[in-house]
Amino acid sequence: MLRTLHFFSDIETTKANENKILLIKNLITNKEQLRVIIDNIRIENFITKTEKLLTEVIKVGHHIESYPEQTQKNKINNGINLSLGILRKKEDSITQEDIDKIKSYVNLDILDFKKRLQLRDNYRNEIGKKNIILVDINQARKKLTEEHQKATSLSEKNCLLCGHDWLTKDLLLAAIDIKSKLLEGSLDDIGKLLQTELNEINKYKDAEIQRLVETQAQLKFDKNLFDSLQKAESIFEKIIKINERLSQIGISYPQTFTNIPEEIESRKQSLISLIRKQKKNELITLPGGWESVLNESFATPDDVFNLDLAQINRKEKYFLYKKIEANNLRLKALKKELNDLLDMDKALTNAKKKITTLKEQLTILNRDYSKKTIADIELTFHIYSGRLIQNYQRGLGLFIDEGNGDRLRFCTAEKSEHDATMSMSSGQLSALSLAFFLSLNKVYAKSPLVLIDDPAQSLDEINIASLSDLLRCELSNRQLILSSHEDNISSYLRFRFMRAGLSQKPFNMQSHTSK
Numbered sequence: 001m002l003r004t005l006h007f008f009s010d011i012e013t014t015k016a017n018e019n020k021i022l023l024i025k026n027l028i029t030n031k032e033q034l035r036v037i038i039d040n041i042r043i044e045n046f047i048t049k050t051e052k053l054l055t056e057v058i059k060v061g062h063h064i065e066s067y068p069e070q071t072q073k074n075k076i077n078n079g080i081n082l083s084l085g086i087l088r089k090k091e092d093s094i095t096q097e098d099i100d101k102i103k104s105y106v107n108l109d110i111l112d113f114k115k116r117l118q119l120r121d122n123y124r125n126e127i128g129k130k131n132i133i134l135v136d137i138n139q140a141r142k143k144l145t146e147e148h149q150k151a152t153s154l155s156e157k158n159c160l161l162c163g164h165d166w167l168t169k170d171l172l173l174a175a176i177d178i179k180s181k182l183l184e185g186s187l188d189d190i191g192k193l194l195q196t197e198l199n200e201i202n203k204y205k206d207a208e209i210q211r212l213v214e215t216q217a218q219l220k221f222d223k224n225l226f227d228s229l230q231k232a233e234s235i236f237e238k239i240i241k242i243n244e245r246l247s248q249i250g251i252s253y254p255q256t257f258t259n260i261p262e263e264i265e266s267r268k269q270s271l272i273s274l275i276r277k278q279k280k281n282e283l284i285t286l287p288g289g290w291e292s293v294l295n296e297s298f299a300t301p302d303d304v305f306n307l308d309l310a311q312i313n314r315k316e317k318y319f320l321y322k323k324i325e326a327n328n329l330r331l332k333a334l335k336k337e338l339n340d341l342l343d344m345d346k347a348l349t350n351a352k353k354k355i356t357t358l359k360e361q362l363t364i365l366n367r368d369y370s371k372k373t374i375a376d377i378e379l380t381f382h383i384y385s386g387r388l389i390q391n392y393q394r395g396l397g398l399f400i401d402e403g404n405g406d407r408l409r410f411c412t413a414e415k416s417e418h419d420a421t422m423s424m425s426s427g428q429l430s431a432l433s434l435a436f437f438l439s440l441n442k443v444y445a446k447s448p449l450v451l452i453d454d455p456a457q458s459l460d461e462i463n464i465a466s467l468s469d470l471l472r473c474e475l476s477n478r479q480l481i482l483s484s485h486e487d488n489i490s491s492y493l494r495f496r497f498m499r500a501g502l503s504q505k506p507f508n509m510q511s512h513t514s515k
Contacts (some may be wrong), residue, residue, distance in 0.1 A: 011478055021312070021315065021316050021319060024312055025309065025312050025313075025316070028308065028309050028312055033282065033283055033284045034286070036280045036281075036282055036283075037282055037286060038302075039279070039280070040279045040280065040282065041237070043275060043276065043278055043279050044279075046245075046275070047272055047275055047276070050242060052233065053238060053239070053242065054242070054268050054272065055264060055265075055268055056228075056232045056235060056239060057239050057242050057243065057253075057271075058253060058264050058267045058268050058271065058483075059228050059232070059257070059258075059259070059264060060225070060228050060229050060232050060239065060257075061239055061242070061243050061253070062255040062257075063225060063229060063257060064229070064236050064239060064240065066229075066238075067233070070221070070222075070226045070229055071226070073219055073220075073221040073226070074221065074223075075169070075172045075224045076105075076219060076221075077216065077219060077221045077223070079102070079104070079105035080105060080212050080215060080216045080219075082101065082102055082105065082330050083102040083105045083106050083212055083409075084209060084213070084216075085206075085210055086099075086101065086102055087102075087106075087205045087208055087209050087212070088209065091120075091198045091201045091202045092120065092124075092198060093204065094117065094201070094205070095117075096114055096117060096118075099113060099114055099117070101410075105212075106212070107208065107211060108114065108204060108205075108208055113201070113204060115198050116200055116201050116204075117201065119193075119197050120194060120197045120198060120201065121405045123191075123193055123194035123197065124194060125231070126190050127191060127194065130190070130302050131218060149305070189336055218364060222257060224257070224259045225257045225259075228259065237423075246271075246275075249275075249278055251271070251274045251275060252277075253270070253274075254267055255269045258287060325435075367402075370402050371402060373406075374402055376401045376442060376444075377400075377436075377439040377442075377443050378399065378400050378445050380439040380442050380443060381397070381398070381400060381435060381436060381439040382397035382398065382399060383397055384397070384435040384438055384439050384442075384470060384474070385397040385398045385410075385431075385432060385435040385436075386398075387429050387435075387466050387469065387470050388431040388432075388434060388435045388463060388466050388467060388470060389431045389432065389435070389463070389466075396412070398410045398411065398412060398420055398432070399411045399412070410432065426458050426464075427443075427458050427459050427460050427463060429458075430455075430457070430458035430463075431459060431463045431466075431467075434452070434455060434467065438470065438474070441475075442474060442475070443480075448477065448478050448479050449478070449479050449481070450475060450478045450479065450480050451481045451482075452480070452481070452482050452484060453483050454482075454483050454484050455467060455482060455484075456489045456493075457485070458485055464489065464492070464493075467495075468492070468493050468496040468497070469496070471497075472496060472497060472500045472502060476500075476502060490506060
């Protein structure tokens with residue numbers, strides 16, 4: 001019951017829930033159009049969500065299954081390119097290491113080819129060595145001839161080194177040339193052998209190059225397609241799902257691969273246009289906020305189609321029943337609260353009346369008490385005030401007037417409207433206060449003890465003399481304790497009491513505290 005009351009406690013929330021029920025009834029009534037609208041929204045959401053992905057679908061959507069084959073072709077193509085790069089080198093620059101790199105990609109007799117490379121290298125080394133010897137011989141011959149000419153005459157025919165008689169100098173030089181020619185002939189023979197090997201190497205590699213070129217052409221490998229597939233490999237599953245959905249709704253797109261940006265964008269826009277054509281005409285406009293109501297009320301928007309109008313009517317009746325139940329509970333609670341407030345108001349009114357009556361009674365009592373008090377002390381006060389304020393009204397006393405009962409006035413004559421205190425000095429006011437205090441003490445005091453703090457502080461000499469006479473005559477039966485800051489005042493008062501035969505005693509507080 002408490003949960004029901006709490007659920008309907010907020011009027012705005014209750015109203016919002018009623019509107020939700022009405023909106024759901026509206027949706028169920030227009031169920032077919034609701035389905036059209038939801039499907040159209042899903043189509044737009046699909047386009048928005050997959051717009052970037054559709055670019056990859058256009059590029060590689062029809063080629064995902066060929067990716068393993070393309071991967072293998074890429075490996076073969078890379079091997080062919082590596083082999084062609086090496087075999088297209090000049091025949092005299094290919095190395096044994098180069099052949100090792102491509103041996104798994106070519107159809108050469110590797111051992112035979114490497115032997116020919118070795119022979120090529122041996123011939124080149126031998127030619128190099130003999131070229132060095134020939135150069136050295138030619139340089140030595142030239143230098144020897146120059147030195148021989150310096151040491152002998154032109155007709156000298158004996159060799160300076162071995163002493164052999166060459167008959168003439170020309171025969172000596174001819175003998176040296178013969179040796180050089182022998183070396184040159186040997187170099188020519190080796191060079192022919194080297195060229196033969198180079199020709200063989202060139203023949204083998206040219207044949208292999210031709211074969212590799214033909215193989216590459218037959219491979220039909222599209223490098224751009226492979227690169228696109230490799231780049232999109234991580235989203236293959238998403239692309240496949242999009243393909244399946246497009247296939248379900250009967251939409252197709254070109255199967256040929258292209259990497260031309262303009263063509264890709266054109267194909268994508270055509271595909272989006274075909275997807276949008278799946279939308280149906282919407283014949284009604286749903287109330288605002290219907291999507292949020294569906295999302296809040298159902299696990300999925302499609303669940304609304306499982307309801308019929310009878311079910312929602314039962315829900316509405318139950319809601320209204322619970323609302324009425326909650327309103328009744330709230331009404332009872334409000335009535336109880338109202339009764340409690342009325343009872344409290346009645347109690348407060350009665351209390352106010354009693355307080356007003358009591359206040360009136362207290363006011364009357366206070367006025368009566370004031371009158372009685374004034375009546376009790378008025379004569380005494382009139383005498384005391386006249387004796388203490390002898391320089392005011394020629395020694396005549398003052399009368400007490402209670403006015404309207406709200407304040408006291410001190411008048412020079414009965415029923416006078418003038419308050420005498422308004423024209424008194426501070427000393428006269430002090431004397432008036434003492435007269436009022438002593439009058440109250442005379443009439444009402446039950447204790448014989450009277451304490452007056454420095455009564456002469458604001459009094460003049462006449463008032464002090466009058467005070468001493470009043471105390472001696474009227475309060476002779478009291479124990480008086482008077483304080484004063486002036487020794488002469490203290491001495492004067494004690495003297496007056498002593499002359500009247502009354503006991504007196506000084507008490508110095510400073511002397512007492514110092515001890």
